Amino acid sequence: METEGSTYETKYSFRDVAERSAEESAIDDWLPVGPSRRTGKWWYSAVHNITVIVGAGVLGLPYAMAEMGWGPGITFLVISWLVTLYSLWQMVQMHEIAPGKRFDRYHELGQHAFGEKLGLWIVVPQQLIVVVGVDIVYMITGGQCLKKFHHLVCDGCKHIKLTYFIMIFASVNFLLSQLHNFNSIVRVSLAAAVMSVSYSTIAWGASGRRGVQPDVRYGYKSKTTAGRVFDFFSALGSIIFAYGGHNVVMEIQATMPSTPRKPSKEPMWRGAFVAYVVVALCYFPVAVAGYLVFGNEVDENILITLHRPRWLVATANMFVVVHLIGGYQAYAMPVFDMMESLLVMKLKFTATWRLRFVTRNIYVALTMLVAISFPFFGGVLGFIGGFALAPTTYFLPCIIWLCIHKPGRFTISWLINWVCIILGVLLMVIAPIGGLRQIIIQAKTYKFYS
Template identity: 75%
Template sequence: MVSHSPSDQNYASNNTQADTRSEKEKAIDDWLPISSSRNAKWWYSAFHNVTAMVGAGVLGLPYAMAELGWGPGVAVLIISWVVTLYTLWQMVEMHEMVPGKRFDRYHELGQHAFGEKLGLYIVVPQQLIVEVGVNIIYMVTGGTSLKKFHDVVCSSCKDIKLTYFIMIFASAHFVLSHLPNFNSISGVSLAAAVMSLSYSTIAWAASVHKGVVKDVDYGYKAKSTAGKVLNFFSALGDVAFAYAGHNVVLEIQATIPSTPEKPSKGPMWRGVIVAYIIVALCYFPVSLIGYWMFGNSVDDNILITLEKPAWLIAMANLFVVVHVIGSYQIYAMPVFDMIETVLVKKMHFKPSRALRFITRNIYVALTMFIGITFPFFGGLLSFFGGFAFAPTTYFLPCIMWLAIKKPRKYSLSWWTNWICIVLGVLLMILAPIGGLRQIIIKAKTYKFYS
């Protein structure tokens, strides 16, 4: 388990509280990926958040709309956007709520809210499920998009196994994973953010160009009531997966400089607002136009439904690959920080390049291996990811806010947080039920390493 004392991270320029860390502790904090570099600008926050939030899952949103239907689908999209923006604002506010301290990591805030040990046990497992789970999904997504690009560009070529494409995708991470901290991956993250906007635009613009399909049907795909209900639950999980950026938001804010006069929440919030506008520009047109044009005949990846023009679909898949490379790094960095913290602070390994080289390569290899073994991991994630995605994004920030800020009972803040908690708990219970059904359906026809 990882344990940082929040007091480890002090304002360098805050004279009201002396820095009590030893030289050794300072050296370790200056080496760890999250706390080593604090010179980020507000726009770093914008594109890091876009890269973290807009996953390739956006291409599956028209399919989620088909399972939800027009009314519930639009309502779920809007409510999710509003609720997650609110909970993200709470986390940005709580980053420096104690004068002289910065909660640089999600679990540090958890420890402050729930106690040193309990906070760790509540937050770390959930955060790890999300971050490692997303990394595995992105291994599969990157490999799948590379395969689609190859198949479109060279339709007459010999068929190559998905396994090999996942390995090709992983090879980029065996190199990029050795960038030391968040600021060093800002270039990769910027490219990824631009790509997410690009392929989202291609998806909805190509749908508009194709027009509404003949005999379009907006009814539910499933014919049985049970099928409709379970598909609905699964779609809720897909939408929840679309808003997973909260798991890295404090870690992103930790890279922004802060003084008592100019706290980091100002530039961070500016970046978050820009990011959320871009998220809306990606999510809403793709999901609504995609469903409007194709109805319930839409595939779980809208690029498959489009098929033509071939060059545009090939380009969109290549954009997905570049974006997913950046997203993988954004989610891997807090995991690297946890692993390196345990090794250096608990097991007393010497902070070195060799340590970083070995641990990060092992992590990339592990996510690659699981991705190759279970390429239907998307269903797996709505199953057990529902237990972690919904809490860390939808209601854990609200519980922390109630525990730390203690708003007056029945006040607007109190009601808002409790409504978010109820919605989040419902999502946490319902999404895994739909996810389990998806796994059972896909596992029936699945062959290992095909």
């Protein structure tokens, strides 16, 4: 006689095991995301989420504060933390929302909510813009930090173009991109997570050690009303960018085992919540200390503003480089999965290491080329943050939640989700405007490949 638990187990695994042919199993084993590698621990979730959330965005928070001012800056930081924590919780809960199925990819959840074709077209373009955009920003930031490190340890050395430092950063990613899946990069993510906490601590600690500068000013950076408005929009995008880990949450949770007694959402949420506590301990001190000490003279990257103590700032820049390498790989994994799934399952390429070698190296090369061509850290941060991260992080999970759960009108759940949706749509509309303006202004005086 079959018990309720065994029935659940059978239903839950029928797609993962019973209905897969030998060919499908081989493809699932080869793809980066799939049902064959559910061996993740709760701390895998923690380190992966810290790696993808606490990234280059934290370095731009003092600059965002300078563009917004004390009140709006602190308010929006807190609101963003709460809203994105809530939408992250929703995504974790919805991973196994359908009996007998796990949504291992963000677009699979979208397809369940909106339909096979519409869900694909709603989620995939936005997710790709985010993960590819973040990887480009990481290329830019990695190159900038390597250049800053070189300047600090070898002040009298010959000037080297930023282009070459971006290429050096990319060279490491060419190698690491061959690692198979999230479980393969867990050690890389662990190192990256430790580095992110370390350089965030150095950023606010070194700022505090410098003390408030004698000529510090907290007025708006721009002198004109129009400039202040556009700067405010750009700052919104920069803060949104800092909370961008949702785009790989489903893929991270796909590595978690699940049983009737302990579904994957339990270890996943435990790790994700720990990660968000770490996010708060990194973001708020960096944003407040950086703006308090340097005011509106702070640079787009707080580590560029810091010059002393020289050895500590140099160390922090190398910590950033290590973290960005891990973050690049984590954000690239969904792209690798999409490319390889398309090539093998739709275009019928043979699943070999040669195919993986070629496709992944092409991806790294393309992101490197774009980063070399347009190394505008602040503008790219604001534009991508508003245009793509606002939908996938702030309000798309809420829309999916409403479609699947259908809470009653004017209930607490209905009201909270609609508030998040309205906020996210507004941010998506206004935030990219400031970032695009900043890119245009910087491009006027920029010399390509300098």
